Amino acid sequence: MRLIFYRNRKTAFTLVELLVVLSICSLLLGILLPALSKARRSVRSMLSKNNQRLIVIGVLCYSSDNDGRFPDSVAKLGPVSHWSWQEPTVLAGFRKQTPTTYRSVSEYLKGYIESSSTMFCQSSPSKYRYAQEAWEAGDTWDNPMTSTAAEDPLFGTYCLYWNYIGYLEETGRPFVGPQSTSQQSYESKLLISDYFGYGHWRNELAYGAREAYGSCEKFNGASVTPGTSVSCDFWSQHNRTGELSLDSITVNLSAGFIDGRVETYTPANAKSMKISIKPDGTLPYPDHVSPGGTFYIPR
Numbered sequence: 498m499r500l501i502f503y504r505n506r507k508t509a510f511t512l513v514e515l516l517v518v519l520s521i522c523s524l525l526l527g528i529l530l531p532a533l534s535k536a537r538r539s540v541r542s543m544l545s546k547n548n549q550r551l552i553v554i555g556v557l558c559y560s561s562d563n564d565g566r567f568p569d570s571v572a573k574l575g576p577v578s579h580w581s582w583q584e585p586t587v588l589a590g591f592r593k594q595t596p597t598t599y600r601s602v603s604e605y606l607k608g609y610i611e612s613s614s615t616m617f618c619q620s621s622p623s624k625y626r627y628a629q630e631a632w633e634a635g636d637t638w639d640n641p642m643t644s645t646a647a648e649d650p651l652f653g654t655y656c657l658y659w660n661y662i663g664y665l666e667e668t669g670r671p672f673v674g675p676q677s678t679s680q681q682s683y684e685s686k687l688l689i690s691d692y693f694g695y696g697h698w699r700n701e702l703a704y705g706a707r708e709a710y711g712s713c714e715k716f717n718g719a720s721v722t723p724g725t726s727v728s729c730d731f732w733s734q735h736n737r738t739g740e741l742s743l744d745s746i747t748v749n750l751s752a753g754f755i756d757g758r759v760e761t762y763t764p765a766n767a768k769s770m771k772i773s774i775k776p777d778g779t780l781p782y783p784d785h786v787s788p789g790g791t792f793y794i795p796r
Contacts, residue, residue: 544619545714546751546759549655549689552616553753555609556659556688557678565678567659567688568605569598574788581774581782584789585661586692586728588616589631589638589651600648602657604635618654618691618713622721622730625651642726652728654713656792658687663792664781666769671778672794675755687794690752692731693764696790699725704735707790716748743767743793752795760795767793 560567572587573580577594590600599605602616610616613632617625625631631638631651640649658674665672673684680686693712700709703722711722711733719732734741743764750767753759770792771781782788 545691546761548615548617548619549691549751549753550757550759551610552606552655552689553755553757553759555606557755557757558609559605560678567675567677568602569594570657570660570662570674571600571602572657572661580776582662582772582776582778584652584772585656585658585663585792586652586654586789587650587657588653589636589649591650592648593636599636601631601635601638601651603632607632607635616653616655617729620715620732621654621713622715622732623724625653625724625729640726650727654692654729654731656690656692656794658685658689658794662773662776662778663770664773664778666771666781666791671773672770673778678755680755686754686756688753688755690794691750692792693748693750693767694790694792695736695769696784696787697722697731697733698788698790699723699728699731700733700735700790703733706735707784708737708739709733709735710741710746712748712750714748714750716746750795762795764793766796768796770794 556567571590572583572585573590573594574583575581580594583590588602593600613628616632617628627640638649638651643649660676661674663672675684675686675688691713693714695710696707697711698707699722700707700711703709703720709722711731712719713731715732716734719734721730722733724730746764749761749763751759751761772787772789774780774782784790
């Protein structure tokens with residue numbers, strides 16, 4: 498019998514082969530990463546749209562239990578007889594307007610919406626640390642990061658327009674949010690939208706100036722405008738040269754209406770609304786002292 502012995506030879510990649518493999522991996526990563534990033538943004542946008550749908554359902558359920566009336570707006574400042582408005586992102590106001598109204602959105606809706614995460618855009622840069630505690634506490638919310646008063650405000654990332662009144666810059670007329678399911682002709686059908694605006698005072702924290710576009714949805718070229726003890730971050734882009742415009746910003750925004758639909762719109766299809774000093778929406782805040790700058794709502 499003839500015995501055949503095989504020599505155990507070790508094999509290894511050559512340097513050229515390793516470089517080829519690394520090049521292919523780098524190429525694949527370069528192709529896949531942008532696609533994955535786009536997919537993540539799409540998923541977050543879809544989750545945010547679902548949040549708005551749940552909020553719209555919650556508001557409509559509240560109205561069905563309250564003779565068709567929508568919740569009162571908590572975005573008010575000052576005494577009842579001559580209040581001014583706050584920005585529509587308010588989730589808890591500074592004070593009650595009357596003994597029969599609440600200062601917190603959760604006092605109206607927490608029976609219909611359990612989780613605070615529903616009230617915040619999924620695409621915003623960060624989550625508000627005490628969101629759930631504030632939602633559960635309602636009017637008794639006392640922020641542990643502040644030492645001023647028990648009635649601490651809270652600002653979210655969605656704009657809430659039921660029973661809200663603003664100033665429409667293009668027409669010089671009031672924006673009147675829907676007050677009940679039996680809508681009047683002068684009332685808007687808009688209940689909620691993503692935050693998208695210009696000139697918010699918190700842009701000064703990021704750029705030292707207000708001149709910036711901001712959104713809870715991330716858009717190209719955006720960085721972060723930091724939150725405060727009573728608010729969370731949002732995405733923004735400083736308009737240093739004045740070249741940015743609504744037509745030049747590419748981002749998909751969402752808005753919900755009293756008929757239950759939630760639709761997508763773009764900045765190019767938006768109109769500007771300013772915060773009103775007067776209760777009836779006839780006088781806007783000047784830009785340099787406005788609590789939140791300009792807000793863009795779907796046409």
